[in-house]
Amino acid sequence: MNCNKAHVLMSVAVDGELTLKEEQMFLLHLSECELCRLEYEEAKKTKMIIREKIVRFNAPPSLVNMIMQLSSVDSKKTENSLSL
Amino acid sequence: MAKSETNRPATTSSKKEAVSREEHMKQLEFQKEAVIHINSLYNYALHLTMNPDDAEDLVQETYLKAYRFFNSFERGTNCKAWLFKILKNNYINSFRKNSKEPGKVDYDLIKDFYHSIKDTRTDTSEADTDYFHSLLHEEVYLALQSLPEEFREVIQLCDIEGFTYEEIANMVESPIGTVRSRLYRGRKLLRAQLENYAKKYGFNTDSEK
Incomplete structure (x- = not known):
């Protein structure tokens, strides 16, 4: 495996989606290539940063309420059981 | 002797019987x-x-x-x-x-969101001083937004929502190979963007470790 191919697989490796065969070849290449090893560390970091730094919003309570009502008694549009 | 509460009256009796x-x-x-x-x-x-x-x-x-x-x-x-x-x-x-203009972005609103967050959130999870930790939430968000939609979408589904390639392929109606290559190319672009931000803070991103 050359570095180009390894680079493409890196992204897949980070997600744990390599096939068994790919994984073997990939690890073999990493063991022989310092640059790709470093590159792989960076690739892992990029995924981590997205996971850590993207802020998740909560759905507005009014929306949650609406959905809950939708799946509780269909035509019952009465009281909002959760106070907003 | 523990008191059992078997005598509690049925409170659901008033519930509409319309629902089977x-x-x-x-x-x-x-x-x-x-x-x-x-x-x-x-x-x-x-x-x-x-x-x-x-x-x-x-x-x-x-x-x-x-x-x-x-x-x-x-x-x-x-x-x-x-x-x-x-x-x-x-x-x-x-x-x-309905040509509802999906591209109409409410940037001010997004900014507001992020400003309100920045104040309340301090990230010192690790004493790691590498450049990733210097990045602001807003910057990461903007970097992600700057990607073409087809790349942004798969990154989002994969990294943020944690779907498998198979699930993503099904969602975006493309073969897994396409998902792979979009992730690869998208991440490459994304990293370039993030490194731009990091350079602003004087971090050397030619990582030596």
Whole structure:
């Protein structure tokens, strides 16, 4: 495996989606290539940063309420059981 | 001797009998399986529409449809993936068809969101001083937004929502190979963007470790 191919697989490796065969070849290449090893560390970091730094919003309570009502008694549009 | 509470009166007697038992079970299951993903769906909708009002509409439509077709949901499969797929279809149908201008981005609103967060959140999770930790939430968000949609979408589904390639391929209706290559190219672009931000802070991104 050359570095180009390894680079493409890196992204897949980070997600744990390599096939068994790919994984073997990939690890073999990493063991022989310092640059790709470093590159792989960076690739892992990029995924981590997205996971850590993207802020998740909560759905507005009014929306949650609406959905809950939708799946509780269909035509019952009465009281909002959760106070907003 | 422990007192049993078997004498408690049935409080549900007043409940409307219009709903069959079967329907009731469906509702309970729907809440357990589907409604718990509402925050994820809302975030996905926000990313797609870039507008809170549209995002709410989209989520609502999605749940309406999901509830109606809940019987066709294959039990034991990933309900979240199923919901995302419905949401995406809804998005394409109602926003693309009605030329509702999906590209109309409410940047001010997004900024407001992020400013309110920045104040309340301090990130010192690790004493790591590498450049990733210097990045602000807003910068990461903007970097992600700067990507072409086809790349941004797969990164979002993979990294943020944690779907498998197979699930993503199904959602974006492309082969797994396409998902792979979009992730690869998208991440490459994303990293270049993030490094730009990092350079602003004087971090040397030619990592030596």
